[in-house]
Amino acid sequence: MRIVKITMKAILINETDEQKQIINNLMVVFCTAIRYSFKRLLENIKISDLEKAVYKKYNLNIRQAKDAVESARQTILSQKELVKMNYENYCNKIKAIEKILNSKKKISDKKRNALISKLDKRQRKANYFKNFIDTNTIPSVTFGTKEIFIKRCKGLISKEEWNSCRNNRIYSRGDKTKSGNPNLRVIIKNGMSYLEISTLEKTSTNRAIKIQVPIYLPQKLSRKTGKVNGTNYRELFLNHLITGEAYQVELLKRDGKYYCHITFELPKTEVVYTGHNRVIGIDTNPDGFALTMIDNKGNYKWHTYLKQHELLYARTNRRENLCGELAKQVILIAKTYQCGIAIEDLKFKNDKDVHSKFARVKHQFIYSKLLTMLYSACVKEGIETLKVKPQFTSKIGLYKYCHQYGMGVHNGAAMVIARRSYKLKERVPKILKDKLVNDLYKFNKKNEWSKWNEINKNIKGKVGENPDLWLVNRKKILGLVS
Template sequence: MKIVKITMKAILINETDINKSVIDNMMLVFCTVIRYSFKKILNGIKISELEKMAAKKYNLNIRQAKDAVESARQTIRSQKELIKMNYDDYSKKVKAIEKILSDKNKKLSDKKKNALLSKLAKRQRKLDYWNNFIVTGTIPTVTFGRKEMFLRRCKGLITNKEWKDCRNNRIYSRGDKTKNGNPNLRVIVKDNMTFLEISTLEKTESNRAVKIQVPIYLPQKLSKKTKKINGINYRQLFLNHLQTGEAYQVEIIKKNDKYYCHITFELPETDVIYTGHNGVIGIDTNPDGFALTMIDNKGNYKWNTYLKQHELLYFKGNRRENLCGELIAQVVKIAKVYECGISIENLKFKNDKDVNSKFARIKNNFIYSKLLTMLESACYREGVELLKVHPAYTSKIGLYKYCHQYGMVIHNGAAMVIARRSYKFKESIPQILIDKYVNEKYKYKFNYYHEWKKWSIIDRNIKKKEEVKNPDFWIVNRKILLGLIV
């Protein structure tokens, strides 16, 4: 069974000075334990021993100690994964530049050659830097409280109190189903009001934690006109989850003297109502929006459109997240209207190649992972079937086979291929392309190649013979290039 989790952003309200003091003290102790555990793990202390040591040293219950130690362990683990990823990326970048410099058939000017040598030296230094951590088994220096704020403190731009507030600004508690959700940071409902029950560090005479209750606002956006819920009804989703007694994790983060709560819980399992039996909408994901093409269950074209959001290219933060949500809502609404499923590419982007500055900016702003995660969650909630397919040659097949036929741009052509691939349809190559771009001597052998290799050969031969530098050139001049008109 597939499990999909969602994170709700709530906020503590009407906190008293006593409650603020208690929470701030807990944050100080919790973050101190994280830093203490971080050093001990690097020194080789076992996790089981460290949890007992932290609980005794800082007067925590065993669950609080385990959460702090786990947070430190995850920090170290993420750093090690980051080292491997950066090493692989820079090793591929170095090989790519060396390949260009060693290519005897490629004539390079002195200026270009010097630029590549300079870039190669820079990439090699980075590669050696990350390789050193792998060889020595260490990790880069970790600054708790953000490196940016540390540098500002070193320059005297912020006070010591502001720096300490950055270092000690969070509490984290994992959920536990056997304890009805979360034992240390529990959300409770009393008289239609919600409270966060916090297990403090103080003890009663019976050696049990003193608990405080702070009102918490669970997000629920009401329309001013219709008075109905706009977007996701997080409050009701979470209240329904509370009734099941399932686990949920809570993290309190202090920012600008406000206490924000990030509550993560599992979405309830929903029945898939809108499936591919009535057709599929293929989606080609781009930095500025979605290209949509719908086909019926026999693979025949029905319609296409492009949902653009140019602001995705340059907006950041909450505004970008809102735009993603609006885009996802449009797609799911269309799928529900046509009562069909959705098909997308299973893309994985890696920063392992040097590209020109324009594409680098676009790629840096391409929040594909966020769009994919939000789309997957929305489809799961609304009962829409989501299918993921291999992305190989979808754009090339769409360009050479479907764009001219249905008057589509390359992105919608790719979306049609994605939709057809979800039904496992084969994409045969038009005979006119085989006759013109496959050598007579290799035609017999060509028929035994894999489908994707055939399209790779056709694409390579078209670019080599016709010097097609962009998709628009092929779409406009296709009949001339194929000799259909003079």
């Protein structure tokens, strides 16, 4: 059994002017409460005391007050995590530059001066973030985004527009004991869906007066077949409502419209397609998926590459659609062969200085979106998903399998990923040890990854970083041809 949450994007429709005014006032009060809570938390006020203070000060009900405080607390936690991550990344960049400067390789004066200048910049940044860690503080936070704040300072937008950006959301956590969500509840009445909102006005018994606003739950129908294209979010959510389970709701105002983001758990599904007999290894790349299938003994079956060049330059919405299409293709293949899939447990960090061209590609490489969509689709369809460590998958596949099965480097990596899901070891071939290792006694004492690291260094010294050069010159380097 696996649990996955998804977010459905709905929208309020046919709101009256009175309802808009009520929602806008509630957003102003709620966002103000968040900013107040944020400042008080930085002053180390106890959360329980702060919740009571917000409840009294802003006339919110106790649940709304708790949601406001929790939203502020999560903002502070995320900022602290970002500070730690940025500090670690800049420390790694500093070590990389120092390694180049201290190496025995000859470096021109121009390049050395450039590296020294870059090292100084990286050191200043690292010291900047280290100061926050030492003092247990966070950088200044601008509610309403820094970009909009700068525009307001320059007089490019009005005060009303600035306030609109700062006061544009209501957030409510779910509660199973309250049939889903107590303050922003989706209800079905006479075949129509409504969002029931707890307002600031109270009855004589001190209970919040509620308004019901029509809400459109998304459902994309095909013009040709009349069937739902992709995931039927409406049906999933309506089934979730029947169970009475909790769901989270966030109401956002953008361009005069009210968008409703509803987060809920997918129904629990049994794993039907497993990697018991065979598995498909998947290597994730900026332009698609490399797939290689093996059996449960690690033997090669076939390989293919699902390429989509548009991922490199398409706009955000278009790229999300392409990611979904790629995931759909993988699901179809896995169900056809009735097998599980194996993917890398990727964790990319911005801890390396790279050239501008690669930086653009890396920035647009939405690997997280690709893998998240693929994993969610596997859960829905009952396909087993195995995550493995990504270290040396490309290099092992390149040096061991590519020439043997006529594969590209990415499909070679996919084969290693698939084999690693079965916990199979990747021994260094005898011919590589004989031709590239000087001291076999010391080499045999090393662990698997250390062995491949040494092989990789020796091959890079002969052909460089380009994998194609190894595939072309492999026989010559190993002395198989004269």
